[in-house]
Amino acid sequence: MPADYLLSVDLGTSHTVAVVVWPDGRTRPLLFDGSPVMPSAVFLDPAGTLHTGKDAERLALTAPERFEPNPKQRISDGTLLLGDREIPVTAAFAAILSRVARAAIESVGRLPDAVLTCPAAWSEQRRGALHDAAAQAGYRPVKILTEPVAAAHYYTSRLSHQVQAGQPLAVFDFGGGTLDIAVLERRPDGSFGVLADGGLPDLGGLDFDAALVAHIGETVKQREPEIWKRLENPNGASELRNRRELWEEVRGAKEMLSRSSVAPVTVPDMAQSLHLTRGELDQISRPLLSRAVGETQRVLALTGRRPEQLAGLFLVGGSSRMPMVSKMLHEGLGIAPTVLEQPELPVSEGAALALTATVPVTPPAAVTSPPANPTAPSLGLPPMTPASDETVLLRRNGGAPLPPPRRGTVHTARRVPPKWIAIGVAAVVLVAAVAIGAWWLLNPYKQRPFADALTEVAPATAISGELDDGVYEVRSRGDRSVFFYTTASDDESGQELHVRALSNETGDAVWSQDQVLEGDGWNNSYFLSDELLAFSQEVETGEYKFVFLDPGTGEVRNTQTSASRNAARSGDLLVIGPEADAGAGFKVFDGDGERVAEWTAGTEDATVADWSLNWVPEDIANPTEPSNGDGRLWAVTSDNVLHVYDAESGEVIVQREIETAEDLYYAWDGKLYVAADKETGYELNVYGLDDLKQLDSQFIESGDVGPADMTDCGEALVCVAEAVEDQTDVYHWRVYDADAEEIAHEFDDQEYGWIEPLGDRLLVEYYAGDSKRTQIYDKGFDTVNNSLEETFAPIDGGSALAWPARSTFGTVTGGVTGLGRDGSRAELSTDLELYACDATDTRLACILPDGLQVFSFRD
Incomplete structure (x- = not known):
C-alpha cells in the first residue's frame, strides 16, 4: 500500500480527535466507541496496562486513584x-x-505518517x-503544528471564510x-x-x-453536611x-444547560436530585468568562489591531460550546464569534489542511527508534464548502457548515435562518380561493x-469512481432528479464532479456530465427549475465560476465568472x-447562461x-417546485436607501430612504416587513412593495431581545423570531397577521426551533429536554394530534416527509417517515443508509453506497 495517507491528531487536555486523510484528499474522523471525540484519560491497572478513553473512565469507578x-x-x-506507581507523562501520551x-490501522491497513498539534506557547521541551x-x-x-494555525486553516478552507493577505484572525481555543x-x-x-499569543493556564x-460543584456543595452542605464532608474530602476508593x-x-x-433551561444533578448518597438552572450557570460563569474576555482584549492589543479589523474570531475547544462564551465575547469585542456544534474537531482536520500550504512545522526530534519514513506527505486537499440550496449565503454567527438555506432569505452579511430539515426549502401557502362546491x-x-x-x-445506477467528501447533493423537480x-x-489531476440525471418516473439514467475541478473547490450551490440548471465553483479565492447545463441533455450551455458567490x-x-x-452590482x-440584465444598486x-x-404564497402548494418569487428584488444599501427592482430588466420600481440598513428585512406577498431595534423592544413596520x-x-x-429572523408562515402570516438569551438556534416567535394587522399569536412558553407552514397549518419545532420535536398547529393555533420526534420538510400543501439529514462525514442511517396535515404518520423505511437525498411530492431521490436511487412513496 503506498505511503500516501496522512493521520492528523489533536491530543487535547480533555479530548483527543484524529482525522485520516485519504490519498485523494477525502477526510474521515476516526471513531472511538462510536464517537469522533475520545476522552484524553488514562487508567493504570494493577498489571501495569494503561487503558485510555471511555475504558479508562469506566475503570476509574473501580479504583479512582x-x-x-x-x-x-x-x-x-x-x-x-497512578495508584502505587509513578509513570512518565509521555507514557500516558x-x-x-x-x-x-x-x-x-483498522481504517486504512497501516499506520500513516502523522501530524500532531500543540498550543502555540509550548516550548521545544514540551514539543519534544x-x-x-x-x-x-x-x-x-511526526510533524508538529500549532493549534491556532491548524484552526485558521480550517476556518479558511473548510468554512470558506475569506481572510486576505495581511488580515488578522483571532483563534480562541477554550x-x-x-x-x-x-x-x-x-x-x-x-x-x-502568529502575531501575538497568550491565554490563561488556569481557566478551562x-x-x-x-x-x-462548589455551588452544588453549598446546598448539599446545608441539607446533608455529612455527605458533603465525604464528597469534599474523600477517604478510600x-x-x-x-x-x-x-x-x-x-x-x-x-x-445540558446549553440546550435546556434546567438540568438535574444526582448527588451520590442523596435521596433527592438537585437542579441547576441556566441562570445559575450564567451567574457562575460570568466572572470566569470576564477574565477570558479581558485576556482576549489584551492579546489583540499586543498586535496594535482593533477588534473590527479582525477577519474573524474563531472559537474552538469543547468549552467554547457554552452559549455564554459567544455572548460575552460579542459584548466585549463587538464582533460575532464563529463557533461550531462540535468545536473539538476543527484543529485536527485543520492541521491536515495546513499541509497543503507552506507553513512552519516543528521538525522531527531525535528518537531512539530509526524512522521508517521520515517525510509526511503534502496532500492537495481542496477546501470543502457547505452545501447550500438555490440561495448562496455568508455564514451566520454559528460558523458551522451551513445546511441548505430556506427559500426565503438571501442575506449577504448578517442573518441566515437556521435549518432543521434535510431539504432546506421552506414552504409557503397557495391561496385557496376556490368555489365551495369544488373545494375538495x-x-x-x-x-x-x-x-x-x-x-x-x-x-440503483452505479456511481463512477469512489465517492469522496467533496460534494454529494441531490436536487429533484418534476420528472427528474439531478445528482452531484x-x-x-482518473488522471490524478484532482477532483472530478459528476452530474447525473435520472428519470423520476422510470429511475433510468437520462444523461451524465463530468467536470474536472479547476480551482480551490466546489462552492456547492445548485439551481434547478424547468429551464435552468446551474452550479457554481470557486476557481480561486474571490472568483467563482457558474456553469449552466441544458436540463434536458446535460450539455454545458455556458459559463460565467463573478467575484460574488x-x-x-x-x-x-x-x-x-x-x-x-x-x-x-447585480x-x-x-437558462442559457446569457446575461439579460446588469445594474448597480445605490x-x-x-x-x-x-x-x-419577494416570495409569494402561490409556492406553498408546490414547495418542491417553487417559482421563487414574482420577479421583484429588493436591496438595502449602506447609505440607508431601500431599492426595489424588476429582476428581469433591472429597472427600478421604487426606492426610498430608510432609517437604517442594519434593520431586518423580509418581503412576502407584495409587502416588505422591516423589524427595527428600539430601546425596549422593536418595531415591525409593513410597507407596500x-x-x-x-x-x-x-x-x-x-x-x-431584538428580532433575529423573519419568515413566512401562512398566506397572510409572517413570523418574527426573537433569540433566546445564551442559546443557539432557539427562539420565541410572534406571528403577525397582515389581513388583521395584528400580532395573532405568540410562541414563547417553550424553547422553539424553526416555524414553517404546512398548507394552512404550521409545523413548529420545539425542544423537549435533549430532543427536538415537531408539533402541528391549525389556523386557530390549536395543537393537532401528538407531537412528533422527526423534523419534516413539506412536499405539498397537505403532507411532509422526513429522512436522515446529510452528514459532513460520509453516510448516515435512519428512517423515512411521511406526515399528513392531521398529524398521522406513515413509516416508509427504518434503516435507509444514504449520503444525501431530495424529494418531490411522490419521489425520494438519494445517493446511496450502492449508487443513485429513486424511490416512490405514493403514486
Whole structure:
C-alpha cells in the first residue's frame, strides 16, 4: 500500500480527535466507541496496562486513584502517580497515541505518517515530549503544528471564510484545562503567522466544573453536611468514586444547560436530585468568562489591531460550546464569534489542511527508534464548502457548515435562518380561493395518502469512481432528479464532479456530465427549475465560476465568472448579487447562461447590506417546485436607501430612504416587513412593495431581545423570531397577521426551533429536554394530534416527509417517515443508509453506497 495517507491528531487536555486523510484528499474522523471525540484519560491497572478513553473512565469507578482524566495538564510535572506507581507523562501520551494508531490501522491497513498539534506557547521541551510519545507509540517521526494555525486553516478552507493577505484572525481555543488565544496574520503565500499569543493556564472547562460543584456543595452542605464532608474530602476508593460521579453529573448538567433551561444533578448518597438552572450557570460563569474576555482584549492589543479589523474570531475547544462564551465575547469585542456544534474537531482536520500550504512545522526530534519514513506527505486537499440550496449565503454567527438555506432569505452579511430539515426549502401557502362546491377537488391543502413503504423505481445506477467528501447533493423537480458527487479524477489531476440525471418516473439514467475541478473547490450551490440548471465553483479565492447545463441533455450551455458567490433563482433566471464587500452590482442570467440584465444598486460609495426576492404564497402548494418569487428584488444599501427592482430588466420600481440598513428585512406577498431595534423592544413596520408606502406599524415590547429572523408562515402570516438569551438556534416567535394587522399569536412558553407552514397549518419545532420535536398547529393555533420526534420538510400543501439529514462525514442511517396535515404518520423505511437525498411530492431521490436511487412513496 503506498505511503500516501496522512493521520492528523489533536491530543487535547480533555479530548483527543484524529482525522485520516485519504490519498485523494477525502477526510474521515476516526471513531472511538462510536464517537469522533475520545476522552484524553488514562487508567493504570494493577498489571501495569494503561487503558485510555471511555475504558479508562469506566475503570476509574473501580479504583479512582489509578485514574488521570487530563494527563496533558500534567506535562510540567513530568510524571503521574497512578495508584502505587509513578509513570512518565509521555507514557500516558503514548498510550493515547497507540489507541489512535490502532484505530488508524483498522481504517486504512497501516499506520500513516502523522501530524500532531500543540498550543502555540509550548516550548521545544514540551514539543519534544510529543515527539518522544509518538516514537514510543510506533509512529514514524511526526510533524508538529500549532493549534491556532491548524484552526485558521480550517476556518479558511473548510468554512470558506475569506481572510486576505495581511488580515488578522483571532483563534480562541477554550479547552478543558486551559484557554489559549492567538492572533494570526494571513501571509501572501496563504500560510499563517502568529502575531501575538497568550491565554490563561488556569481557566478551562474544568474550572467551570469546579465552580459548579462548589455551588452544588453549598446546598448539599446545608441539607446533608455529612455527605458533603465525604464528597469534599474523600477517604478510600468508595468515596473517591462518589466524588468522581458528582463531577460527572455536574459536567453533564453543564452541557445540558446549553440546550435546556434546567438540568438535574444526582448527588451520590442523596435521596433527592438537585437542579441547576441556566441562570445559575450564567451567574457562575460570568466572572470566569470576564477574565477570558479581558485576556482576549489584551492579546489583540499586543498586535496594535482593533477588534473590527479582525477577519474573524474563531472559537474552538469543547468549552467554547457554552452559549455564554459567544455572548460575552460579542459584548466585549463587538464582533460575532464563529463557533461550531462540535468545536473539538476543527484543529485536527485543520492541521491536515495546513499541509497543503507552506507553513512552519516543528521538525522531527531525535528518537531512539530509526524512522521508517521520515517525510509526511503534502496532500492537495481542496477546501470543502457547505452545501447550500438555490440561495448562496455568508455564514451566520454559528460558523458551522451551513445546511441548505430556506427559500426565503438571501442575506449577504448578517442573518441566515437556521435549518432543521434535510431539504432546506421552506414552504409557503397557495391561496385557496376556490368555489365551495369544488373545494375538495381543488383544495391545494388536501392530505394525500402515502404508500406502505418506499419502493425502488428501478435498480440503483452505479456511481463512477469512489465517492469522496467533496460534494454529494441531490436536487429533484418534476420528472427528474439531478445528482452531484465528486471522486478523484482518473488522471490524478484532482477532483472530478459528476452530474447525473435520472428519470423520476422510470429511475433510468437520462444523461451524465463530468467536470474536472479547476480551482480551490466546489462552492456547492445548485439551481434547478424547468429551464435552468446551474452550479457554481470557486476557481480561486474571490472568483467563482457558474456553469449552466441544458436540463434536458446535460450539455454545458455556458459559463460565467463573478467575484460574488451570493445568488438566487427567480423563476428560470439566476440572479448573482454582490458580496457585502465586493461592490454593489447585480447580474441576471437566463437558462442559457446569457446575461439579460446588469445594474448597480445605490451610489459608487454604497455597498449592498442585504438583498433578496419577494416570495409569494402561490409556492406553498408546490414547495418542491417553487417559482421563487414574482420577479421583484429588493436591496438595502449602506447609505440607508431601500431599492426595489424588476429582476428581469433591472429597472427600478421604487426606492426610498430608510432609517437604517442594519434593520431586518423580509418581503412576502407584495409587502416588505422591516423589524427595527428600539430601546425596549422593536418595531415591525409593513410597507407596500409597489410604492413603499407604510401600511402598518406594531411596537413589540421585548426588552433587550431584538428580532433575529423573519419568515413566512401562512398566506397572510409572517413570523418574527426573537433569540433566546445564551442559546443557539432557539427562539420565541410572534406571528403577525397582515389581513388583521395584528400580532395573532405568540410562541414563547417553550424553547422553539424553526416555524414553517404546512398548507394552512404550521409545523413548529420545539425542544423537549435533549430532543427536538415537531408539533402541528391549525389556523386557530390549536395543537393537532401528538407531537412528533422527526423534523419534516413539506412536499405539498397537505403532507411532509422526513429522512436522515446529510452528514459532513460520509453516510448516515435512519428512517423515512411521511406526515399528513392531521398529524398521522406513515413509516416508509427504518434503516435507509444514504449520503444525501431530495424529494418531490411522490419521489425520494438519494445517493446511496450502492449508487443513485429513486424511490416512490405514493403514486
